[in-house]
Amino acid sequence: MKYALYPGCVAEDSCRELGMAIKFVTRKLGLEMTTIENATCCGSGYLTAYDGELSNFLNGRTLALAEKAGADTLVTVCSLCQLSLMKVDKELKRDPAALKRTNERLAEVKLHYSGKLKIKHLLQVLLEDYGIEKIAAKVTRPLNLKVAPFYSCQLLRPSDILHFDDPEDPKSLANLIKALGGTPVEFPGKTKCCGFHILVVDPEMAIKMSGSILEDVKKRGADCMVVPCPCCHLVFDMYQPRIEKGLGKKLRLPIVHLPQLIGLALGMMPKELGMGRHVADATKLRPRAKASTGS
Amino acid sequence: MAENVKIGVYVCHCGANIGGTIDVPGVAEFAKGLPNVAVSRDYKYACSDPGQQMIRDDIKNLKLNRVVVASCSPLMHEETFRKCCSDAGLNPFFFQMVNIREHASWVHQQDKAKATEKAKDLVRAAVLRVADHEPLMKKRIPVNPSVLVVGGGIAGIHAALTIGNAGKKVYLVEREPTIGGHMAMLDKTFPTLDCAACILTPKMTSVGKHPNITLWSYSDVVKVDGYVGNYKVTVRRKPRYVIEERCIGCLQCISSCVFKDAKFPNAFDQNMGKRKPVYIPFPQAVPMKVLVDPETCLTLRTGKCKQTCAESCGQMAFDFNQKEEFKEIEVGTIILSTGFKPFDPKRTPHLGYGKYPNVYTSLEVERLVNASGPTDGHVVMRDGRKPESVAIIHCVGSRDEKTNPYCSRVCCMYSLKLAHLIKEHTNAKIYEFYIDMRTPGKGFEEFYNRIAEEGVTFIQGKVANISPEDESGKRVVVEGENILIGRKVKIPVDMVVLAVGLEAQSDAKDVRRLFNISCSEEGWFLERHPKLAPVSTFTEGIFLSGCCQGPKDIPDTVAQAGAAAAEALVLIDRGEIELEANFAYVRENDCSGCKSCINLCPYSAISFDLVKGKAVINEALCKGCGTCVASCPSGAIGQHLFEDVQIFDEIRGILTNGVKG
Numbered sequence: 001m002k003y004a005l006y007p008g009c010v011a012e013d014s015c016r017e018l019g020m021a022i023k024f025v026t027r028k029l030g031l032e033m034t035t036i037e038n039a040t041c042c043g044s045g046y047l048t049a050y051d052g053e054l055s056n057f058l059n060g061r062t063l064a065l066a067e068k069a070g071a072d073t074l075v076t077v078c079s080l081c082q083l084s085l086m087k088v089d090k091e092l093k094r095d096p097a098a099l100k101r102t103n104e105r106l107a108e109v110k111l112h113y114s115g116k117l118k119i120k121h122l123l124q125v126l127l128e129d130y131g132i133e134k135i136a137a138k139v140t141r142p143l144n145l146k147v148a149p150f151y152s153c154q155l156l157r158p159s160d161i162l163h164f165d166d167p168e169d170p171k172s173l174a175n176l177i178k179a180l181g182g183t184p185v186e187f188p189g190k191t192k193c194c195g196f197h198i199l200v201v202d203p204e205m206a207i208k209m210s211g212s213i214l215e216d217v218k219k220r221g222a223d224c225m226v227v228p229c230p231c232c233h234l235v236f237d238m239y240q241p242r243i244e245k246g247l248g249k250k251l252r253l254p255i256v257h258l259p260q261l262i263g264l265a266l267g268m269m270p271k272e273l274g275m276g277r278h279v280a281d282a283t284k285l286r287p288r289a290k291a292s293t294g295s
Numbered sequence: 296m297a298e299n300v301k302i303g304v305y306v307c308h309c310g311a312n313i314g315g316t317i318d319v320p321g322v323a324e325f326a327k328g329l330p331n332v333a334v335s336r337d338y339k340y341a342c343s344d345p346g347q348q349m350i351r352d353d354i355k356n357l358k359l360n361r362v363v364v365a366s367c368s369p370l371m372h373e374e375t376f377r378k379c380c381s382d383a384g385l386n387p388f389f390f391q392m393v394n395i396r397e398h399a400s401w402v403h404q405q406d407k408a409k410a411t412e413k414a415k416d417l418v419r420a421a422v423l424r425v426a427d428h429e430p431l432m433k434k435r436i437p438v439n440p441s442v443l444v445v446g447g448g449i450a451g452i453h454a455a456l457t458i459g460n461a462g463k464k465v466y467l468v469e470r471e472p473t474i475g476g477h478m479a480m481l482d483k484t485f486p487t488l489d490c491a492a493c494i495l496t497p498k499m500t501s502v503g504k505h506p507n508i509t510l511w512s513y514s515d516v517v518k519v520d521g522y523v524g525n526y527k528v529t530v531r532r533k534p535r536y537v538i539e540e541r542c543i544g545c546l547q548c549i550s551s552c553v554f555k556d557a558k559f560p561n562a563f564d565q566n567m568g569k570r571k572p573v574y575i576p577f578p579q580a581v582p583m584k585v586l587v588d589p590e591t592c593l594t595l596r597t598g599k600c601k602q603t604c605a606e607s608c609g610q611m612a613f614d615f616n617q618k619e620e621f622k623e624i625e626v627g628t629i630i631l632s633t634g635f636k637p638f639d640p641k642r643t644p645h646l647g648y649g650k651y652p653n654v655y656t657s658l659e660v661e662r663l664v665n666a667s668g669p670t671d672g673h674v675v676m677r678d679g680r681k682p683e684s685v686a687i688i689h690c691v692g693s694r695d696e697k698t699n700p701y702c703s704r705v706c707c708m709y710s711l712k713l714a715h716l717i718k719e720h721t722n723a724k725i726y727e728f729y730i731d732m733r734t735p736g737k738g739f740e741e742f743y744n745r746i747a748e749e750g751v752t753f754i755q756g757k758v759a760n761i762s763p764e765d766e767s768g769k770r771v772v773v774e775g776e777n778i779l780i781g782r783k784v785k786i787p788v789d790m791v792v793l794a795v796g797l798e799a800q801s802d803a804k805d806v807r808r809l810f811n812i813s814c815s816e817e818g819w820f821l822e823r824h825p826k827l828a829p830v831s832t833f834t835e836g837i838f839l840s841g842c843c844q845g846p847k848d849i850p851d852t853v854a855q856a857g858a859a860a861a862e863a864l865v866l867i868d869r870g871e872i873e874l875e876a877n878f879a880y881v882r883e884n885d886c887s888g889c890k891s892c893i894n895l896c897p898y899s900a901i902s903f904d905l906v907k908g909k910a911v912i913n914e915a916l917c918k919g920c921g922t923c924v925a926s927c928p929s930g931a932i933g934q935h936l937f938e939d940v941q942i943f944d945e946i947r948g949i950l951t952n953g954v955k956g
Contacts, residue, residue, distance in 0.1 A: 168644050168645050169644055187762075188760060188762030188772075188774075219765075220766075
């Protein structure tokens with residue numbers, strides 16, 4: 001398995017800590033990944049809806065770059081990227097005419113997409129390729145924390161494109177938390193949408209949506225919440241002060257990126273993992289010495 | 296061709312159906328010039344009385360020996376005109392029908408000239424063909440007056456009683472240890488709130504006592520041979536490990552069983568109640584005979600048991616060596632009334648069934664409210680609490696692309712009924728989440744109003760999610776929407792009742808093969824015509840009744856059962872049936888015994904005569920599909936009404952003017 005990492009826009013900039021965490025953690029796990037250079041934004045779903053052909057060309061270029069780097073699997077760290085790339089790839093795999101048109105444009109920049117790439121989110125790579133037992137074996141500091149798994153809706157649905165886990169009652173992230181020595185906090189909102197896409201359109205609605213999720217998670221005694229998508233992270237972390245204002249109470253709930261959670265269990269320090277950049281303070285989040293008791 | 300062929304051609308206007316697109320007089324005029332045509336007329340409605348009289352008069356006066364009618368589909372009027380011919384003394388198979396309505400006028404309304412040309416080609420083909428027709432006869436075979444009814448729910452019970460009361464012999468085969476079906480599990484029935492057991496058990500006992508009904512419970516059908524009027528059926532009687540004739544239903548064995556307490560799930564109580572290895576399914580079971588479950592009985596599983604049951608039996612009815620028995624019966628007609636199975640809500644996981652103990656199916660709640668159920672009629676949940684708030688959710692598994700697209704027809708009514716019963720037993724606050732309220736029957740809308748007036752809250756909107764309110768698991772939160780006020784709702788309730796839909800039985804696709812009938816895509820047995828022949832199938836002599844044909848309530852089920860019984864009695868009363876004349880036949884001299892045809896027949900109508908070394912076609916089973924005719928390498932198989940010369944005549948007639956571009 002040869003991996004090419006597609007960091008996407010958010011991991012490079014707004015959530016720079018995600019980019020940092022990925023580098024350290026993949027190194028610690030022994031997962032080799034080449035980062036794709038000069039890739040473009042995936043279009044966040046908007047582009048695919050607005051202009052399918054352009055989205056095919058732009059994302060086709062990303063896929064071609066991954067192949068050029070010698071990879072057979074492209075790794076994403078953001079649900080929006082995952083869904084956008086999967087949608088485009090499905091179209092290119094299904095329709096030879098679309099693939100031909102895309103490759104004609106790519107030829108202009110001396111690129112070509114064979115249509116054979118696999119596209120997986122980091123969570124998928126860890127569970128399907130790397131193996132949960134291997135991860136558990138590398139854990140040096142079991143978390144002993146109550147971690148709420150937030151699946152991020154575009155990682156699961158539409159299930160006929162993403163083909164990952166059970167879209168109604170997923171267990172993958174909860175299993176990973178257990179492997180890291182944590183206790184997953186089951187809550188009904190785990191498959192819900194955080195409201196990222198309507199943040200600019202109707203911020204009050206987005207705050208209500210994410211607020212009810214955070215409130216529920218906090219009520220169930222979670223020490224933190226892990227999100228596999230940096231866009232969700234923006235909503236839950238960066239907007240947490242506004243959410244607190246909307247709810248009329250303090251939450252102080254650390255929102256953790258997937259590689260950060262793994263990094264903690266591998267013995268890394270929160271600052272190393274970029275947790276100092278978070279708005280909702282996460283610097284004090286670290287594995288407990290013994291299993292937490294009570295709720 | 297026979298000598299002196301004289302053909303009468305009649306081209307019908309069918310009002311404007313044909314006349315509006317095709318130049319009907321022109322076609323009639325054209326037909327006058329065709330070979331052997333003695334007379335050619337056009338008429339407004341050939342199928343009418345005066346139209347038919349005209350044909351009969353021509354046959355008599357002009358000594359016609361062939362008739363061609365160009366009008367609508369043979370499915371509509373072929374029989375009409377055939378009878379018209381035979382009434383005038385002409386063999387009905389000297390008649391040929393031409394469809395210039397569905398095949399020309401209706402499909403080519405845009406191009407009248409071409410439609411007319413096509414009609415002429417079709418008429419020419421028929422005229423050439425009919426000259427080569429042979430006189431044929433419809434054979435009659437006797438019908439065995441006995442009837443097999445498969446399935447002993449209310450449908451099978453009613454059908455069996457109807458036929459038994461008509462003086463005919465009925466075999467009623469039911470695979471559960473008791474008859475009664477799903478109706479026996481219900482508490483009250485809508486809209487009258489009649490007690491289900493009170494109205495059902497008298498019928499059940501009638502069946503058990505009826506001199507004309509042989510009731511074989513705990514049995515199933517394993518083989519069906521033969522054809523309409525002469526079916527040979529093999530029934531397997533499963534071992535109860537109790538000699539049925541000796542058991543008097545005193546139930547002493549159950550109290551004496553080495554298991555002091557009942558601890559195995561009772562399927563009749565939807566696995567909520569407990570029973571012992573020796574048991575009866577419910578107190579009013581018919582036949583009132585115990586049976587032993589081989590999965591849980593110590594003797595049958597391990598061979599080691601004191602067998603206190605057998606010891607205590609005053610009739611010495613126990614026989615742990617009992618084996619299954621195969622019985623062969625001969626019947627003339629078969630009525631299928633195998634019922635339905637409830638939708639399994641584990642397939643809609645967002646509603647929490649199986650995950651949360653306070654989520655129930657409607658059938659489970661029926662057993663809870665029933666006085667002979669696992670909780671003696673008290674509505675208490677699995678943790679022993681009485682619910683103070685209940686949500687009833689409609690359309691579980693129905694009206695949904697992901698599960699079943701159809702409406703299951705009974706759930707709105709039974710949800711209203713359950714709301715009433717639960718409220719009566721607990722005085723809980725009831726919320727009904729519905730999409731539409733479907734209450735079409737007699738007294739149904741009035742029942743809906745009554746329940747609304749009893750203070751049940753109706754919320755129109757689908758339920759998205761059910762999840763526990765908190766760690767205690769005491770209540771669950773039902774998340775849905777109330778579209779009438781345009782708001783989302785989140786209601787915490789103690790208990791959730793899922794109004795599960797109806798589905799075909801899980802083995803419907805196997806059962807239908809046994810009886811050689813068809814199923815629809817969803818698995819319901821296929822009726823011959825949805826409007827005009829709802830209880831007949833495409834296989835002669837096999838009828839349907841009840842939910843096996845599609846979801847329906849008890850009044851409709853009983854009506855259908857009566858209808859199926861009547862259809863069966865038609866055949867029995869006539870005493871004989873007519874076979875279609877267009878069956879295939881083997882020209883023995885030409886048959887080389889290669890057996891190519893035998894496995895090709897979809898109706899298993901061809902067998903091999905080992906003595907003669909020739910293929911033999913059973914005229915009663917043959918449906919005239921023509922597969923064997925086409926496949927025979929020696930050309931030894933012919934088919935009446937579709938002989939080679941007749942088919943080539945038609946082809947010549949159609950292509951006489953060459954292939955048009």
